[in-house]
Amino acid sequence: MPTISVQGQTITCESGANLRQVLLKHGVALYNGKAKVINCLGLGSCGTCAVEIEGAVTDPNWKEKARLSLPPHSPTKKRRLACQIRVTGDIQVKKYNGFWGQGEDLVWKSEY
Template sequence: MPSIRYSNRTLSCDVGENLRKVLLRSKAPVYNGVARIVNCRGNGICGMCTVRLRGSVSWSSTYENALLRLIPGANSLGLRLACLCTVHGDVAVEKFGGTWGTDCDSQRHFGRKATSGDLPNQQH
C-alpha cells in the first residue's frame, strides 16, 4: 500500500488510485483561494490542482503536458495535475500558493529552499 507524504501528514491509498481523490478524501488542500470553488472537479481541464511530486506516479500524457504549458511557471517547477495522476508507489507531494499553484517564492521544496532548476525525480 503506497504512502503519500503531504505537508506534515502521511496518507495511504491503493496502487492505481487517483491522486486528487486521495488528497480530497483526506481533506488535504488541493486548491488555493478561489480555485476551491471554481475548478473543473477533476475533469482535467482547469489546471488548478497543480502539485509537485517526487515518487512513483503515472507518466504525464501529451494532453497534460499541453495544459501545463498554458500555466506560466508550471513546467519550470516540474508540476503535475493531481487529477491526471495515478499513484504507483510512495509519493511526496507539495502544493504551492496562488490560484494556479505556481507561487513558490517563499516555499521550501522537499525540505530545502527551491532553486529555479529544481525538478522532481519521478519514478514510473
C-alpha cells in the same frame, strides 16, 4: 500499498489511485483560495490542482502536458496535475502559491 506524504500527514492508498481523489477524501487543502470552488472537478483542463511530486506516479498524459504548457504554468517547472496522476508507489507532495499553484513560494510541503 503506496504512501502519500502530504501536509504533515501520511496517507495510504491503493496502487493506481487518483491523487486528487485521495487528497480530497483525506481533507488535504489541494486548492488555493477560490480555486476550491472554481475548478474543473478533475477533468485536467483548469490546472488549479498543480503540485510538485517526488516518487512513483504515472507519466503525464496528453491532457496534463497540454495544460501545463500553457500560462500561467510552465513546462520547465516540476508541476503535475493531481487530477491526472495515478499513484504507483510512495510519494511526497508539495503545493505552491498562486491561484493555479504556479507560484514560487511553498504553501505546504510533505513532512518526510
